Amino acid sequence: xxxxxxxxxxxxxxxxxxxxxxAEAIVRGMIARSVISSENITMLNRSSSERLAELRSRYxxxxxxxxxxKAEILANANVIVLAMKPKDAxxxxxxxxxxxxxxxxxxSVIAGLTIRTIQALLGxxxxxxxxxxxxxxxxxxxxxxxxxxxxxxxxxxxLALNIFESVGITSVIEEERMEILTGISGSGPAYIYYxxxxxxxxxxxxxxxxxxxxxxxxxxxxxxxxxxxxxxEEPAALRKKVTSPNGATQAAIxxxxxxxxxxxxxxxxxxxxxxxxxxxxxxEKELL
Ligand SMILES: NC(=O)C1=CN([C@@H]2O[C@H](COP(=O)(O)OP(=O)(O)OC[C@H]3O[C@@H](n4cnc5c(N)ncnc54)[C@H](O)[C@@H]3O)[C@@H](O)[C@H]2O)C=CC1
Ligand SMILES: O=C(O)[C@@H]1CCC=N1
Numbered sequence: 001x002x003x004x005x006x007x008x009x010x011x012x013x014x015x016x017x018x019x020x021x022x023a024e025a026i027v028r029g030m031i032a033r034s035v036i037s038s039e040n041i042t043m044l045n046r047s048s049s050e051r052l053a054e055l056r057s058r059y060x061x062x063x064x065x066x067x068x069x070k071a072e073i074l075a076n077a078n079v080i081v082l083a084m085k086p087k088d089a090x091x092x093x094x095x096x097x098x099x100x101x102x103x104x105x106x107x108s109v110i111a112g113l114t115i116r117t118i119q120a121l122l123g124x125x126x127x128x129x130x131x132x133x134x135x136x137x138x139x140x141x142x143x144x145x146x147x148x149x150x151x152x153x154x155x156x157x158x159l160a161l162n163i164f165e166s167v168g169i170t171s172v173i174e175e176e177r178m179e180i181l182t183g184i185s186g187s188g189p190a191y192i193y194y195x196x197x198x199x200x201x202x203x204x205x206x207x208x209x210x211x212x213x214x215x216x217x218x219x220x221x222x223x224x225x226x227x228x229x230x231x232x233e234e235p236a237a238l239r240k241k242v243t244s245p246n247g248a249t250q251a252a253i254x255x256x257x258x259x260x261x262x263x264x265x266x267x268x269x270x271x272x273x274x275x276x277x278x279x280x281x282x283x284e285k286e287l288l
Contacts, residue, residue, distance in 0.1 A: 007166040010036040012159060015073055017092065018083030019045040019055055019063065022109050025138040026081070029167030031059050033140060036166075042073050046088070075099045079159065082108040082118070086279040089113055090286040093121035100126060105156045107163070109133055111182055112280030115149045115175060120287050127151040129160040132178055132186040133167070142168025143185040147175035179276040183269035186276075191268060196221060 014036070016023040023043060030036050038060035045051055045065070052063035064070060074080060074096060084092050089110055100122065107129045108118055115128045129152055133144040144164040148157055164170045173181060196217050203213030228235055243249040 005165055007033065007035045007162050010159070010162055010166075011040065012078035013040050013042070013076065014079045014081060014163070015077040016041070016043045016081045016083050017074070017096070018081075018085075018088075019043040019048075019051055020083065020085075021135060022133065022137075023081065023083040024055065025135045025142070026083075026109075026133060026163070026167055027055070027059055027061060029137040029140050029142065030163065031061075033166045035162070042077070044070055044073065046084070071099055075101070077104060079105045079107055079163075082106065082110055082113075084110065086110050086112055086283055089283050090121055093118065097122045097124070100124060102126070105129065105152070105159065107131060107160055111186065112179065112276040112278070113283055114280055115147070117280065117284045117287065119149065121283075125149075125151050127153070127156050129156070130175060130178060131160070131164060132182045133164060134186050134189055136189055137164075137167035140167055143188075144168060144170045145178055145181040145185065146170055146172050147178060148172075179273035180269070182276045183272035187272045191265070192221060 010030075016027065027041055027043065030041075031038055039062070041059070042062040042064075043052060043055050044063060047065060049065050052065060055061055056063050062073075064073065080096070082089065082092070102124070104126065106118060106122070106126050109131050111132065113130070115130050118128050118130070119125055128149040130147045130149075131144050133142050136142045137144070142164070144167075146160060146164060148160070152160070161170055161172075171181070199217045199220070200210070200213045203216065204210055208216070224238075227233070227238055231238070239253075243253060
């Protein structure tokens with residue numbers, strides 16, 4: 001079994017600015033791991049008080065949409081995690097700018113949004129950590145890419161790493177690689193879910209019950225991922241062990257090859273990276 005590293009208790013006040021799926025995944029993962037007291041987490045969104053009430057009751061975090069209170073919360077945070085959609089980022093960052101003081105760490109999970117654009121919208125050389133997590137952070141199995149602006153000091157780096165190491169693995173990368181990383185690990189879970197949907201549907205069409213088909217699919221995906229992780233063998237080598245010459249698996253792989261499976265997955269990863277760049281560029285345009 002893979003042991004998670006021990007994460008020191010995080011005593012900083014963290015504000016999630018944007019309270020959707022990704023923010024909830026990180027919060028849920030951190031609270032489950034007991035690395036932070038829920039009192040030190042505040043979640044804010046644009047307008048939905050019902051959503052904040054739900055998060056408060058689910059995780060014991062704070063959250064308010066009262067405009068005066070919101071400004072005070074943001075001004076007093078040690079860390080502000082930007083977790084809104086790219087299309088909402090420019091307006092949110094412009095509103096945030098007058099509230100910030102120099103030491104506050106900005107952590108972005110927003111796809112495509114560059115450090116340069118964040119700092120330009122804020123109008124300050126605020127320390128910025130650009131990340132790309134994924135929703136498996138919910139269960140401590142996230143995979144997060146991290147890039148730091150030059151203003152982030154050692155304690156800021158450690159703090160950001162602590163946050164994301166508490167919900168999975170982290171990989172510090174050059175910022176230019178963030179889009180391709182998004183194509184693999186940020187969006188990757190969706191491709192696996194899609195494959196699982198197809199496998200489950202095939203089982204049902206072949207006469208298995210939906211429950212049987214779903215359970216067998218989940219266990220097969222889980223087992224395959226664990227086999228790669230625990231045996232240290234390459235996926236290609238493990239695939240060969242399943243594929244008897246001229247056997248049943250070979251017939252299945254040949255069908256996948258006819259659909260150009262390998263190159264289609266690579267094209268999908270590249271489309272994701274390209275779309276991330278486009279979304280970032282659209283925010284950058286708002287600077288003009
Ligand atoms: N969902 C995912 O798997 C992943 C998402 N991301 C990134 O996370 C960000 C959020 O994505 P989701 O959580 O899926 O979206 P979501 O739609 O579930 O949540 C977005 C949240 O931002 C809030 N918001 C919008 N405008 C705001 C404003 N001006 N001020 C404060 N809050 C505002 C909304 O009210 C909502 O709570 C995106 O930028 C996305 O690129 C990154 C990695 C994975
Ligand atoms: O679909 C999106 O734009 C975001 C980025 C990574 C996962 N979800």
